[in-house]
Amino acid sequence: MSSPSATLTVWAGSWVAGRSAPDDVLDALRVWATRQSVAAGDPVTGGHTGLPWADDESTETAPGAGIMVLLKLIREATTSPEAQVRLVLPIPGDVRGLPVGTEFAAAATEAGEGLYVGAPGTRGTGLVPVWTDDDALQWRVYATPIPFATESEMPLGEAEYTMRQAVRDAADALQQLHTTRVDSNGPSPRDLIEDELAAYSQHGYPDSLPLRARRILDTADQVAAILTVAERAPASAPVSGTAIAAQESLLRPLWNAIRAARLAAVHARD
Known part of the structure; x- marks a missing residue:
């Protein structure tokens, strides 16, 4: 698997569909890093979720919540039958699939990866992995609008x-x-x-x-x-x-x- 976001997308999608267990998702993520945490990517999301805010301008990195919080966030965002778990791999100049002008879009473009969870046309959850150390990964959480697909993917x-x-x-x-x-x-x-x-x-x-x-x-x-x-x-x-x-x-x-x-x-x- 090429990135933490791709790993989480395929395994979370399988779990939401009832084809994998929660532990399968966590085990797949731990291959990337044994130390992982979850934090809000901006203060507004932090206020809504109760997660600590990861302020990159601070001298200290927010410790974040435990990785189990990811499963709770994904489950809450997939209660609708139309909900999707979608990978994004943006690069500067090509941000197709992202809700333009959002904190999530900016963070995913900087990281070159991310995923969003929710029903298109509603407000859902965006996740972006950030390496805070050589062996420590922090998942940044964003409240974000979920876009409708603008074009079909390659067959x-x-x-x-x-x-x-x-x-x-x-x-x-x-x-x-x-x-x-x-x-x-x-x-x-x-x-x-x-x-x-x-x-x-x-x-x-x-x-x-x-x-x-x-x-x-x-x-x-x-x-x-x-x-x-x-x-x-x-x-x-x-x-x-x-x-x-x-x-x-x-x-x-x-x-x-x-x-x-x-x-x-x-x-x-x-």
């Missing part, structure tokens, strides 16, 4: 085909950016890719996630591992604006394809 068949093609394109990009080895005694790109994949493989999927969706997520992780290595100090390290732009033009479309495929797979249902 699973298209997502699977796109990711298969992306594996080849990513390998080609890696070869172009790493034409020679900087340190012949250092790890090879293949070893670095295997290390990245090992980190992804620690995170499991609920049984309720369709098999095709799992294949898409696994392939997306493979592409992401290749791209991460391609971005990491290539042998022909770009030093000019032109070289940096060339690297961006090679990799950015592939990262965008990964985002679209992951969203389609995470939201897939049997």
Whole structure:
């Protein structure tokens, strides 16, 4: 699994649907960090929920409530039959799926991830994971309007085909950016890719996630591992604006394809 938000989205969705137990959700989250807490992302939400407010401008990080509070918040936000648990993977310049101009949208864009829980067209709950330490994760809670979907997600068949093609394109990009080895005694790109994949493989999927969706997520992780290595100090390290732009033009479309495929797979249902 690629992010804490993706993990919580698939496991919470499975739990809400009655296909996983609460402990399954918590166990899946603990793979990311043994120390996790929950805090309000803004003072208004803090007032409504009674959670401590995580003020990033303060000299001290709010200790937050225990991780069990997440389950309570998700359960309260999914009492309506129309309620959804939706992953968002925004980047600057592409914030589709977010309620624009909200505290939740700003926090999710800064983190590059988040999820919201509730029925479209109503006020629900937004969650954004923030690393407060190398091994400590805090879930920031926001009261937020839940938007209606503005466009259909990529069909699973298209997502699977796109990711298969992306594996080849990513390998080609890696070869172009790493034409020679900087340190012949250092790890090879293949070893670095295997290390990245090992980190992804620690995170499991609920049984309720369709098999095709799992294949898409696994392939997306493979592409992401290749791209991460391609971005990491290539042998022909770009030093000019032109070289940096060339690297961006090679990799950015592939990262965008990964985002679209992951969203389609995470939201897939049997």
